[in-house]
Amino acid sequence: MKNIRLYIPKLKDYWYEQKLQSDPKTMSYNAGWDVEYFGYHYDTGCIDFPESRWQEVYDERIKENKFYAYILDEEINEYVGYVNYRLGKDNKCNIGIVIEDKYRGKGYARKGLKLLCSKVFRDGIDKVYDEFEYSRKEALKLFKSLGFKEEKKKTYKRYKKDEKGVVLSLTKEDFYKNELENLKTPEDILLFMDNIEYGYLDNDNNKHLGTLKGFRTTYRTLSIEEILDNKIGTCIEQVYLMKYLLDKIGIPNKMFCTRIYEPNTFNDMDADEHMHCFVLYYLDGKVYHIEHPNKYKVGIYEYDSEEEAIKNINEYYVELSGGIPRPLTEFYKVESGLSFKEFNNYINSLDGGKYERD
Numbered sequence: 001m002k003n004i005r006l007y008i009p010k011l012k013d014y015w016y017e018q019k020l021q022s023d024p025k026t027m028s029y030n031a032g033w034d035v036e037y038f039g040y041h042y043d044t045g046c047i048d049f050p051e052s053r054w055q056e057v058y059d060e061r062i063k064e065n066k067f068y069a070y071i072l073d074e075e076i077n078e079y080v081g082y083v084n085y086r087l088g089k090d091n092k093c094n095i096g097i098v099i100e101d102k103y104r105g106k107g108y109a110r111k112g113l114k115l116l117c118s119k120v121f122r123d124g125i126d127k128v129y130d131e132f133e134y135s136r137k138e139a140l141k142l143f144k145s146l147g148f149k150e151e152k153k154k155t156y157k158r159y160k161k162d163e164k165g166v167v168l169s170l171t172k173e174d175f176y177k178n179e180l181e182n183l184k185t186p187e188d189i190l191l192f193m194d195n196i197e198y199g200y201l202d203n204d205n206n207k208h209l210g211t212l213k214g215f216r217t218t219y220r221t222l223s224i225e226e227i228l229d230n231k232i233g234t235c236i237e238q239v240y241l242m243k244y245l246l247d248k249i250g251i252p253n254k255m256f257c258t259r260i261y262e263p264n265t266f267n268d269m270d271a272d273e274h275m276h277c278f279v280l281y282y283l284d285g286k287v288y289h290i291e292h293p294n295k296y297k298v299g300i301y302e303y304d305s306e307e308e309a310i311k312n313i314n315e316y317y318v319e320l321s322g323g324i325p326r327p328l329t330e331f332y333k334v335e336s337g338l339s340f341k342e343f344n345n346y347i348n349s350l351d352g353g354k355y356e357r358d
Contacts, residue, residue, distance in 0.1 A: 003299045004111045004191075006069040006083065006119065014054040016070060016079045021047040025101035029136065032159040067119065071099070071112040074299075080108045083116040085128065093125045109142055111191060114179070117146070118195045121172040122231060133158070133165040143168050147178035176228070186281060186290055186300060189245045193292040196241065199232045207232060216269045216340050223336040235293035236343060239277040240334040242290055246281050253281040256310065257347050258317050258328045264345045273340060274326075275347075276317055280309055289313060327351060 009016070020026050023046070030045030039048025049057075061068050066086045070079040081099035088094060095116055099109050120128050130148070132139055133156060148168040156163045179192050199209040202218035207230065212219075222230070224244050227237045239255050246253040260274035281288050287309045289301040297316075303309035314328045329350050338346070 003074040004108070004115065005072055005074065005194075005298075006112075006115050007072040007079070008069045011054055011058050013070070014049075014051075014058070017082065018049040018051070018054075020082065020098060020100055021049045023101060026098065029132075034157050034160075067123075069116075069119075071108060071115070073108070081112060083112050085116065085120050085125075087125075093120060093128045095120065095128045095130050109139075110146070113142065113146060114191055115194060117170065117175050121175060122195070122197060126172045127169055129167060129169050131165060131167040133163050135163065140166070140168075143170075145182075146170065147174040149174070180228075183245055183249055185249070186246070186251065186283070186288065189242060189249075190290055190292060190298075190300060192245065193238065193242065195231055196227065196238055196292070197232050198234065198238075198293055198295065200234050200237075201226070201230060201232060212273065215273060216271070219340050221334050221336055221338040221343055226336065233293070235275075235277040236334060238293040239279045242279050242292065246279070246290075251281050251283055253279055254306075255279050255331050256313075256328055257331055258314050258326045259344070259347070260321055260324055261327050262344055262348075264348055266341070266344075274321055274324075275344070277331075278313060280306060282306075 007013075024044040027045035027047070030047075031041075031043060032045070033042070037047075038053075041047070060066070064086070066084065068084040069082065071081045071083060072078075073080050079100075080103040081097065083095070083097045085093055085095045097109060097113050097116060099112065117128060129151070130143065131154065134140065148170045150166050151169045152167040154165045154167060156165050176195065179195070183189055183192060197209055199207060199211065200215065200219045201207060201222060202214065203220055204218075208214070209232070212234075219234075222233060222237050224241060227233050227241050233241060243253055243255050255277060256279070257275060257277045259276070276294065279290055281290060287303040287306050289303065289309055291297045291299060291301070301309075303312065310328060314326060318324065318326050329347050331347055331350055334343075335346075
């Protein structure tokens with residue numbers, strides 16, 4: 001369960017939602033409520049979701065800006081549940097998560113909920129809510145462990161009887177604080193990194209997300225505090241942050257930079273940049289590559305030696321570069337406020353002028 005992500009389903013993928021909503025074990029939490037809506041089964045909690053309704057629901061989610069996504073375990077290539085959030089008329093953001101019965105008790109709820117909260121807060125929402133009965137003890141324990149706080153007690157009618165429950169809320173500030181305080185493993189770090197979007201801040205503090213346009217002229221490196229405050233970073237910042245977090249939990253690690261060589265005198269400000277930074281960590285006699293900024297390779301990869309890891313990673317980027325050789329250099333810090341040229345020159349300085357002479 002190393003590679004979990006949220007997948008926004010296409011219309012043809014709605015078979016899985018249909019499957020979950022027709023499973024009495026998965027939907028048992030939903031039974032016994034005095035509600036009336038299409039296809040609801042009071043005795044089981046199941047909801048009819050025939051294919052004839054898929055398009056209507058799909059269109060409604062787009063129109064009303066409701067976020068709905070499956071939880072995908074890429075390791076087994078299976079959906080394991082779904083998450084959603086929606087803004088009410090009072091702009092209150094309500095969230096939800098359902099894990100398929102056969103996957104419960106395996107940690108998917110925790111990871112799925114973290115991914116959902118990260119998504120909500122990146123979308124500019126500052127507080128989220130959910131509510132359920134006190135009898136759902138495991139759910140209550142999970143939410144509180146992620147920083148949710150009890151906001152208001154409620155009484156529900158279920159199976160015609162009163163049942164006590166609670167409204168829980170979580171602020172963006174408490175979420176990130178809780179995440180940082182509770183990192184224990186590299187897997188926790190990789191999941192935390194989903195809070196950080198790929199992009200950069202320019203000299204005027206404008207965010208550039210998912211693009212490197214203007215990178216050579218306006219980019220500046222960020223401090224750890226700036227990365228965490230702005231939730232943004234290129235491979236340089238993201239690797240620097242992962243090193244910081246690995247240091248925080250006491251795991252030895254090293255940062256590396258692979259690039260098509262550019263001398264200190266290189267001044268083509270319109271040229272594409274060809275640099276990627278990555279981090280290796282060392283645990284129980286093994287070497288691991290933890291990758292987040294390259295969206296096509298997000299994950300944790302195990303190697304028998306540092307030499308094997310470096311060779312494998314660098315060959316991947318050489319191939320992406322069309323076979324052009326790429327020097328690979330270990331680096332040790334990222335000073336804040338550097339332009340790309342200044343950072344490149346710092347990497348060159350660690351090579352002792354070798355490639356300049358060559």
